[in-house]
Amino acid sequence: MAGYLNTARPGPDAGGSVFSLGDDQAYRRWRDAKLGTYPRSPDQLMVDVSALSAPTPAELQAVLAACRRANMCLYRSRQHLGDAGETRRALADFARHIGLTHFEDHRSAEADGIVALEVAAEGGRLGYIPYTNRPIGWHTDGYYSYEGPERMIRSMVLHCVRGASTGGENGILDHEIAYIRLRDENPEFIAALMHPQAMIIPANEEPDRRLRAENPGPVFALDPETGRLTMRYTARKRNIRWRADATTQAAVRALERLLREDPLIFRVKLDAGEGLICDNVLHDRTGFETSPGSERGRLLYRIRSYDRIRGRDLAPQPA
Ligand SMILES: [Fe+2]
DSSP: TTTGGGSSSSSOSSSGGGGGOOHHHHHHHHHHHHHHHHOGGGGGGGGOOOOOTTTHHHHHHHHHHHHHHHSSEEEOOOOOOOSSHHHHHHHHHHHHHHHHHBOOOOOOOTTTOEEEEOOOOOSTTTTTTSSSOOEEEEOOOOOOOOOOOOOOOOOOEEEEEESSSSEEEEEEEEEHHHHHHHHHHHHHEEEEEEHHTTEEEOOOOOOOOOEEEEEESEEEEEEEOOEEEEEEEEEOTTTOOOOOSHHHHHHHHHHHHHHOOOOEEEEEOOTTTEEESSSSSEEEEEEOOTTTOOOOOEEEEEEESSSSEEEEOOOOOOO
């Protein structure tokens, strides 16, 4: 894409043969480099951004550097944004600065492509878990509507306008770390999870009564444009069918286990003005409460994009 540096993303040798089971040397080199520089706490992924609508080149470089290391960045903006409209505009501008220009066409999105995640008491969002205060299990976004590796939800921004008084924490795990754990345990797990029928979401009637067609696809797939790894997953037990062979079943159990105990799972609670930018990494959410008497509950804005995070060419333009 003109104006963007592909070299700003991804990290060294993170595409192509690294993820080919036939090239163990390339994989080991990449794996060792990744684990050797991997952040040990979410604080190492936090970037202060002065103005979301106009991040400085240094702030953008810090965001991209965090994403290169861990496919995610946490940010904190102290800028006071007046109303909802101003916040949404600033957030969309921020997303565009890191290469996210094609936002998902989601049924709950406003015209600007941004979805407000808050407890819904009525309306079209009723019945969907994101709009309740209940916990949400591990998943990547868009797993239920896979349309092939060329049109996946590749990135996501979650921006907190108001935090919950109790709970509402997010667990986050870089999907490349999940890949590394599984491949190190048994490379056949990777082959099984790359099968095009590995994970099937059966046809289902949605809470809004629309019928959704069966949606099969792999768990791990390579982005045809960049060679980078993408992941499609949900830990839910209902309305999901895993391929019945023993290797897939064992791979799913191994994945469930690592999502319970991996030391590189970060747990964060986003406060007002803070957010997460990521290349659609694995995440979950704990349930939450708003203290009695306070009128307004937790509100997060979410952007999903078909684009990967990448850096705009920051070199000064000739006058
Ligand atoms: Fe999500």
